[in-house]
Amino acid sequence: MSSTDIILQQLLNGLTIGSYLAMIALGYTMVYGIIELINFAHGDVFTAGFLISLTLFEWFGAGGKTLTGFRLVWMFTLVLILTMLACGIINVIVDRIAYKPLRKAPRLAPLITAVAASFALENIYANWKGPSQIFYPDYFPRVDILHNWLHLNTTVLFTTQDALLIGLTIPMMLGLRLFIQRTKLGKAMRATAQNAAAASIMGIDVERVIMTTFFIGGALAGAAGMAFGNFLHTGRYLMGFDAGLFAFTAAVLGGIGNITGAVLGGFLIGFLKVFSDQWIGGQWTRAFIFTILILVLVFRPQGLVGEDEAEKA
Amino acid sequence: MKKISFLNRFALFIVLVLALTMVIAACAPAQKAAPAATKAPAATGKGTIKIYTSWPLQGAMLPEGQSMKRAADLALEHYLAAHDGKGPAGYNIELVNLDDASPTTGSWDGTIEAENAQKCVNDPACGVYFATYNSGAAKVSIPITNKAGVAQITPANTYPGLTHAWDKGEPDIYRPSGEVNYFRTNAADDVQGWSGASWAQCLGFKKVYLLDDRQLYGKGVADAFAQQAEKIGLEIVGRDGVESTDIDFRALLTKIRASGADLVYGGFVIDSGGPQVIQQMASTGMFKAGTKFMGPDGLVNPALIEQVGGADVANGNIYLTFPGLAPSQLTSKVGKKFFDDFKAKYGEEPSPWSTYAYQAMQVILDSIERAQSNDRGKILVAMRGLKDFEGITGKFGFNKNGDPTFTTLGGNEIKDGKIVFTGAISPDMYKTCK
Numbered sequence: 069m070s071s072t073d074i075i076l077q078q079l080l081n082g083l084t085i086g087s088y089l090a091m092i093a094l095g096y097t098m099v100y101g102i103i104e105l106i107n108f109a110h111g112d113v114f115t116a117g118f119l120i121s122l123t124l125f126e127w128f129g130a131g132g133k134t135l136t137g138f139r140l141v142w143m144f145t146l147v148l149i150l151t152m153l154a155c156g157i158i159n160v161i162v163d164r165i166a167y168k169p170l171r172k173a174p175r176l177a178p179l180i181t182a183v184a185a186s187f188a189l190e191n192i193y194a195n196w197k198g199p200s201q202i203f204y205p206d207y208f209p210r211v212d213i214l215h216n217w218l219h220l221n222t223t224v225l226f227t228t229q230d231a232l233l234i235g236l237t238i239p240m241m242l243g244l245r246l247f248i249q250r251t252k253l254g255k256a257m258r259a260t261a262q263n264a265a266a267a268s269i270m271g272i273d274v275e276r277v278i279m280t281t282f283f284i285g286g287a288l289a290g291a292a293g294m295a296f297g298n299f300l301h302t303g304r305y306l307m308g309f310d311a312g313l314f315a316f317t318a319a320v321l322g323g324i325g326n327i328t329g330a331v332l333g334g335f336l337i338g339f340l341k342v343f344s345d346q347w348i349g350g351q352w353t354r355a356f357i358f359t360i361l362i363l364v365l366v367f368r369p370q371g372l373v374g375e376d377e378a379e380k381a
Numbered sequence: 382m383k384k385i386s387f388l389n390r391f392a393l394f395i396v397l398v399l400a401l402t403m404v405i406a407a408c409a410p411a412q413k414a415a416p417a418a419t420k421a422p423a424a425t426g427k428g429t430i431k432i433y434t435s436w437p438l439q440g441a442m443l444p445e446g447q448s449m450k451r452a453a454d455l456a457l458e459h460y461l462a463a464h465d466g467k468g469p470a471g472y473n474i475e476l477v478n479l480d481d482a483s484p485t486t487g488s489w490d491g492t493i494e495a496e497n498a499q500k501c502v503n504d505p506a507c508g509v510y511f512a513t514y515n516s517g518a519a520k521v522s523i524p525i526t527n528k529a530g531v532a533q534i535t536p537a538n539t540y541p542g543l544t545h546a547w548d549k550g551e552p553d554i555y556r557p558s559g560e561v562n563y564f565r566t567n568a569a570d571d572v573q574g575w576s577g578a579s580w581a582q583c584l585g586f587k588k589v590y591l592l593d594d595r596q597l598y599g600k601g602v603a604d605a606f607a608q609q610a611e612k613i614g615l616e617i618v619g620r621d622g623v624e625s626t627d628i629d630f631r632a633l634l635t636k637i638r639a640s641g642a643d644l645v646y647g648g649f650v651i652d653s654g655g656p657q658v659i660q661q662m663a664s665t666g667m668f669k670a671g672t673k674f675m676g677p678d679g680l681v682n683p684a685l686i687e688q689v690g691g692a693d694v695a696n697g698n699i700y701l702t703f704p705g706l707a708p709s710q711l712t713s714k715v716g717k718k719f720f721d722d723f724k725a726k727y728g729e730e731p732s733p734w735s736t737y738a739y740q741a742m743q744v745i746l747d748s749i750e751r752a753q754s755n756d757r758g759k760i761l762v763a764m765r766g767l768k769d770f771e772g773i774t775g776k777f778g779f780n781k782n783g784d785p786t787f788t789t790l791g792g793n794e795i796k797d798g799k800i801v802f803t804g805a806i807s808p809d810m811y812k813t814c815k
Contacts, residue, residue, distance in 0.1 A: 078632060345621075
């Protein structure tokens, strides 16, 4: 590989890592924006997306083989919708059980129940699918775009599966942005984020807003989990911990509570990771990423694009 | 004070019933054990020696752990059958199976392992501590059994520093009493890493990239591989440690592709990133481009093939070393009998480490026989003096460190969706490649 190819390949790697991290980070940041809670179970909803979509493909009889033609279109779409629904509902259930009863309790209490919810979900997955690595078959066709379609002579690898991940996540992020800025419910979310008490006085059903937020966050994480499975092919019950850790970092880095910040943070972490793996050394990657996080927070405690408390979400 | 309500009385009643049930349950095994003790006719006068085993018996480790337990049971059964039902030195042998895994993580836990070792030490009837599977767990328990002067033998530990000089202060830090009380019948990781490098050279690989999970075991084998590679002139083009919980290795693999390596040696175990690295090597086209993967015994597990995406991905691309011989590769008469009887009795093939669970049990029984006593100290001295012992993998004894004097390692490849033994390997094979 020439050095240009290395740089291009690593940029593509960073872009794909960034897109699933950003999708998960959105869930962290939205929930924080509304109720100032770090939903530690959120990374595990990402795992749910991976496991549930895998199970649904099996149910619909995909049987480990690559889907083609019309079958690919209907099954993939259906599985995507069902997975997003299921993961949204899981996130809402987590909120109802673990956070809602503690809405007025001291901050520390829901933080601990969040950790508990995360462990509970992980153990449910471990019992359901076993603790080992799980293989996710190539349900989405895999074609080397640069070689087979564009006939470029390069060592850079970019397949339809990478394209799927990017093509799925970026429109969803834009969609979320539109939803929050243009719809009535989005407006209610922004109002609740600014001041829940005032919003409630103005007739906004705050609990409904919170529920919607959890649902959307969960659905996005579910979609990310499914896309992740289709392009990286391995995962297990604990995968949400790692993904969640970095996504949460992304949210804080960008400015927690800020949607643009979460997306920016996600991509930034993706690029930092590939940079460190390539030019610093795999064993330093985590130290590198978290040092950057500390530096950013020391000089900009509100995160890269975070604004004052009153302006969040 | 409030009067005791009906509900509280009812709760009290339930608690009492539960307590009673527990007392009865606690008594039950004792009643069961009594007839078992009278089964061995010659054991009447001398009593029982307990062998405490400790290795993971849950989670992903359950198949391996259970198979090792069964192998140990079978070794005892074979011994009794060969001695007219008479236990070694006339004692009745009882295996007490403890689990050192934590239910939350499914893998070994230092606190639980320490408790298990303590249980053996505190039980006067415990003659030998038969543990552990994970080398990290052995680091916790060896000092405990060492202080108490109890012999400890492992069915699977391969970390070099447990028996001989490796990392700073090893192995003396595990021997507070200054005496050797810990033994193994399989090869250590350093021998495995050395053999891996020699084997790689014999297979014709020129440039190797090393990865490891930065754990005691994974880094240990990779270090040994690097050592030997330098000695025999095999080029190492790069090395990285990875986080075992990481899920995305593509950035690192891009770097490896750029390095021109034709072999990736990965110091991993099955649940620490190995399957993902192999799977992602396949999906980033590295196998297609001719790069192969070699790994140590931590990956020798039939589940590996399914986890990396099935036979199509794995076939011909994966080499695995094993610090000993798996049960199906045993050529001795005793070895074949073990394999056949195990299959007949349990309806499945014994797992890779069952060979050494069986062999270690053979050594335990032989040591008790030679000690002619149930005294821990005497059993320990007898075990230390093992010489020219006919185990199922061949003839060996223990050197002054507690390592076996002779070991055979296995080279395996994945073919037709199976891990296939392709021949014995050794550190010195690079000289002739035979």
